Amino acid sequence: MNGQEHPRSSGLAVLIDADNANPAIVEGLLAEVAKFGVASVKRIYGDWTTPALGKWKAALLEHSIQPIQQFAYTSGKNATDSAMIIDAMDLLYSGDFAGFCIVSSDSDFTRLASRLRESGRQVYGFGEQKTPKPFVAACDRFIYTEIFSSREASEAAIKRKTAQELRQDAKLCHLFRQAIEAAADEDGWANLGPVGSQIAKQMPEFDPRNYGYTKLSELVEGMGLFSLSRREHGTPYIRDQRPVKKG
Template sequence: MAAAPWNDSSNAQLAVLIDADNANPSIIEGLLAVVSRFGVASVKRIYGDWTRPNLGRWKETLLDYSIQPIQQFAYTSGKNATDSAMIIDAMDLLYTDTFDGFCLVSSDSDFTRLASRIRESGKRVIGFGEEKTPRPFVVACDQFIYTEIFKDKGTDVATPARKQLTSTQLRKNAGLVNLFRAAIDAASGEDGWAALSVVGGLIQKQAPDFDSRRYGYQKLSDLAEAIGLFTVARDGGTVLISDQKPKRPVKSTKTAAEMTAKLPG
């Protein structure tokens, strides 16, 4: 699912913390574009041992995007001092109570507890990492975005754009279909219709790494229609979805906010 506003406010203050050892510079443009939809990246820091040649490709990127490099020497072979430095910084920033949320960029499971701790403090966490990211870190975040979706045409290491799955392939994905059906059932009114924005929010809660682009569709509505099992309609500026086959959409008497308020968690 494409990124949605952070608490419906583009002015949310965010801290973007990047593990240089577990992120590729080719993703940064697309990543920061997504972050900007959630709010303002007030802090942008990247952690690593900058004396090592393997981080050389990051240096030009840091200047272009005004990302502050944080030097952390590897004191002992086999120990990741970079992770510790990033975790300590994140906690220091958390205690300032300045930020509405944190964007953690890494494919390392060592940040699982950090994500959980930040959320325990009432802040939101968006994770960014490769598809190899261990599941515990993924589900510890409010939302997790796989960096393979960020295609950089000028870099030969970028992953090709996702092939669009057919309706038959989508319907065979029982997990995907069940996510939609459970969310529609929870969000729909007596008329059987639910606001797609509410459905998308519920799916995200159940599966933090859900993203329509992983199936080759830029929009959630496009994916829902492509599955072919649901009815998608538009009522003014609101996109509605139903698990039934009604003849026409009935204007809902409930707003998206009202439907969300009645839902658990």
């Protein structure tokens, strides 16, 4: 290649651990992936000779997801995990992908996520709220898959937090104030978009839906700690209700 880097597309590789994901989430999952880019590759890994993965088969056909057969040579899920990791590295070296979506609640993918980010790729993790924190922290963004359940199931799993509950979340409040301070103008107002992005950089799993709110602006209003104003073209701005420190 004459020393030149392989041109990279904007496509995403979606790799799903069938042992650690529920087929009920697939529609919401792919809709979420579409917000980040085009899913150029969609693969799912598991032992398809076992009845346990039978529920996945209809979803695979409907959404054009390629099943990758991996026999369980020994008890446990290490064979499936290893196959995903090897494929991910092959795809990385192809140079054709701007990012990877790893769908699993298994901590075994922590090092893979770190390695992909070291190579300049975006890594989006998807897993249940039981996912170990090291894997969550290794991703650029991590989305909890409970939000992809049916509306009734989602409301039961993720109850909307009250203002009191939100205010008692010291980490959340601190991250908001820190992000506002970093992006604020001299009057203390900050564009809500960059504020949300700054919080996500420090807390990859941050998502208003985890607190029962559809939008970031709704979460801000629910907290009751910040002023919200809409400016030109309806752009939301946020300011800490505490007095602005001068000088």
